[in-house]
Amino acid sequence: MVGGMQIRTPACRPGRPRSAAADTAILAATREALVELGWSKLTLGDVATRAGVAKTTLYRRWSGKNELVVDAVAELFGELELPDRGSLAADIEGVVLQFAAILARPEAKSGLMAAIAESTRDDALRERIRASIVDPQKGLVLEGRARAQARGELPPETDPAEAARTVDLIFDVVAGAVVHRTLVSAEPADEEWVRGFTRVLLQGLSSASVPPGPYGPAAASGTSGTSGTSGTSGTSAASGTSGD
Amino acid sequence: MVGGMQIRTPACRPGRPRSAAADTAILAATREALVELGWSKLTLGDVATRAGVAKTTLYRRWSGKNELVVDAVAELFGELELPDRGSLAADIEGVVLQFAAILARPEAKSGLMAAIAESTRDDALRERIRASIVDPQKGLVLEGRARAQARGELPPETDPAEAARTVDLIFDVVAGAVVHRTLVSAEPADEEWVRGFTRVLLQGLSSASVPPGPYGPAAASGTSGTSGTSGTSGTSAASGTSGD
DNA sequence: GAGCTTTCGATACGAGTCGTAGCGTAATGG
């Protein structure tokens, strides 16, 4: 899962086994370097020095910066969980907040996005990202969806192909929105934003300011009756279309 | 708008004016190099050679690779338009398809994402991206929203602060979803996907399989098989995560 | 323990890029 999973079993190869401590030290050093230097100024020689290993050791396990950073960042997203919070809206809000918290960390920001950028020209890298980061997240979407259907919050899906497409769509919408909010808009995906996002996701824009209707029983938002929304401070809304 | 907007007026500075042709040649060469080499292997010396200018000329106008690529990519997104297609859904589908078409181009993919990744550690770069790429797109959201409210498709917004938040939210959802679909999932944001996305955006997940009004579900599962994959019944979900 | 296999640390190396400096020339304005 980390660098190579081919060894580990003692009865596999005769020689000296690879140091597992070196793996964790290298990955931790990579995250540390990402925080301090960012992607572009991160050098493998520096990571090796931080980890206390030789540069050659690093190159024996990872073929380059891309793969190393992906593995280092993937460990961050392994923390994601989806506890049952009682309603679909609460489940979404919970996992989105977790995702946003991870994405707010500097090592995740620069590392993940740069790796994705590189993956547009490197199929093997894209596959590695998908297997170690994306697919586990998609599993959470499946889990939450199944729970919601069991609760009756979502209509059960009859066509399996349609269901697969829907899951992919939801995943792109959720992950994409949080990533865009955090990295491009560079504003925090805090509780208030997550509440608004969840409302749009579940009920759509058409009923944006209309109180919840068909499916939203008490699930509007787990912790609050947000109906009042604290907006005041009227700066300008639709003033100049072309900003700047 | 391109490299530097401080000159241009003949009565401003005495000496030889900068060649406007060089600007366009450099930006075009940058996009060409992005297509052939991608972000990581793109070198400023190579761009200068392609553009037929000296490397020093390039450094006089742009401080580095980041700024150059942002300007080169920004010209791509300048093509975005929002013609009135008669309904909010049609407007959304149209502009999203345009956005997806631009994002499908290799120079946009690797260039934009790498620049965004770098912008997490460079405030000036983030501001440049915002001013030249993000804000114009947000203007389209404002325009479409105003049209929809004029048509009565969306409730008119009373609180300006709330409206501004909603616009930001919509923008993050739309742009983020398309970017994630194109770059992370690495699948095309084609018409079928855009239809499904628009439906979720307007009506939410709760009414996912309820046939909406204007757009018939006839096209919902038309072309492209992709059948099988990802068991539906998966109540346990966690097991067969790796779909596709 | 002897012998084999593999990993590890350290160093050195050619290749490539970076960003800048220097110089002479070209183009514009006073």
Place this chain on the structure above:
DNA sequence: CCATTACGCTACGACTCGTATCGAAAGCTC
């Protein structure tokens, strides 16, 4: 004509890359 600025070209030190090489260490098999 002269001042000023942009341009093309060359060259340079500094840095990183990825690899090769070497001796030493750590584990397995016998």
